[in-house]
Amino acid sequence: MALYKSKKVYGVIFMQYRTLGKTGLKVSVIGFGTIKFPQISEKQASEAINRALDLGINFIDTARNYGDSEHKIGIAIKERRDECYIATKTSSRSYEGAMKDLEASLRELQTDHIDLWQLHNVCDMQKWREVTAPGGALEAARQAKEEGKVDHIGISFHRALDVMREAIKCGEFETIMVLYNPLDEENTGREIIPLAHKHNVGVIVMKPLSGGTLALSLSDEEREEKHRSSNGEWFDPIVRGCLRYVISNPAVSTVIPGMRFTWEVEENVKAADMPPMTEEEKDALIREIGKLRKTYKYSQECLRCGYCLKVCPQNIQIPEVFRAVYVYKGYPEETRHMGIEIYKALDPSPEECIECRSCVEECPAGIDIPERLKEAVEFFKQVIGKP
Structure with missing residues (x-):
């Protein structure tokens, strides 16, 4: 060419x-x-x-x-x-x-x-x-x-x-x-x-x-x-x-x-x-x-394309949920609080996922989104519960 x-x-x-x-x-x-x-x-x-x-x-x-x-x-x-x-x-x-x-x-x-x-x-x-x-x-x-x-x-x-x-x-x-x-x-x-x-x-x-x-x-x-x-x-x-x-x-x-x-x-x-x-x-x-990120691999990480947002009946901001996890896990320790702040600001909460799996059909990265949302919820329950 x-x-x-x-x-x-x-x-x-x-x-x-x-x-x-x-x-x-x-x-x-x-x-x-x-x-x-x-x-x-x-x-x-x-x-x-x-x-x-x-x-x-x-x-x-x-x-x-x-x-x-x-x-x-x-x-x-x-x-x-x-x-x-x-x-x-x-x-x-x-x-x-x-x-x-x-x-x-x-x-x-x-x-x-x-x-x-x-x-x-x-x-x-x-x-x-x-x-x-x-x-x-x-x-x-x-x-x-x-x-x-x-x-x-x-x-x-x-x-x-x-x-x-x-x-x-x-x-x-x-x-x-x-x-x-x-x-x-x-x-x-x-x-x-x-x-x-x-x-x-x-x-x-x-x-x-x-x-x-x-x-x-x-x-x-x-x-x-x-x-x-x-x-x-x-x-x-x-x-x-x-x-x-x-x-x-x-x-x-x-x-x-x-x-x-x-x-x-x-x-x-x-x-x-x-x-x-x-x-x-x-x-x-x-x-x-x-x-910026300790780990990254296509088909394992959210690409933030937004396709899932168009079909979620609960209007959960799915890419932002994953971003909160990535920020907390991947950023230097002194900036991890940003991940918690992103998570706390989510409205509606990822806990409101009804597991309809419409998002999974749209996800080009092949992520099992409902399962990952549950993991994110449990992760931040533990993180935020720490002193």
Whole structure:
């Protein structure tokens, strides 16, 4: 996947562009993930996207089930549609459901075509068979492409290596979206991404910061203040390191960190203007990450993606429950109290879980959430009960 000539922006940032596999699209190595857009206003979303476009980002990723993300993107890009590629997704497994999603996406995004339409989180072989069978979502994607409503077809997954291999080799998909970061690279980094590269399938990387886990422990307000007070010079070394780590892999076409604010865009885009990481820098990054968390392993730790929140009938803030445990167990002793404070602030309490297991079906990391919630409750009963 060729590296295209960088674009100089405002005499400061050089954005790199790579070919997105067999699509032929020249995409910015730093893209824009919008899963967090439901948390911000239309005005904030427009400001962030327009700043991203100004700084050379030309790839914006969303999904039908990212709340009002598509709607906010549609408003933001209305006058600049020709400056960016829009990628969205359908979680439907059927032809009818996928077509319904497509029409909704076109309407919300205020566009007559989707540059890249992806089948969302095809998480196991059963789902793979559903989407690829006659009357499945892939049939809808083929038809939409023939009709000019979709330019290119992709697929995303969080795990399921067997599905990834099938998707890459079958020839139907022009792109894949996979999880890849310094602590989640042993399968995607060593096997899946090289395999995609071999078959000229474009690689889009999500979760470069593991859903925000791989970052210094600072609030949004603290980050913004540091950014502004330093005239944009301050940066989170973990965040920048993870982004550089991902794009240092030449087989990666683009990485899509979730962003909400202009200062995040300004900070993240600078990773594209740096040389590939050396092995020494990669080792140093791992050591720094180790100071944040003592243990971390994909499929064992919450990715804070928020999928469970959409289906919990009790409105339990599941990622925050797990975050409280991680903070207490993983942070230095003098800051462990933060975990207790996070737990005490939870409303409703995780004790209100009714074990319906709807969350388990949605969890891309395969966590037995009800069981882990019970463990968290018992853990903090013991911790808080100590003098």
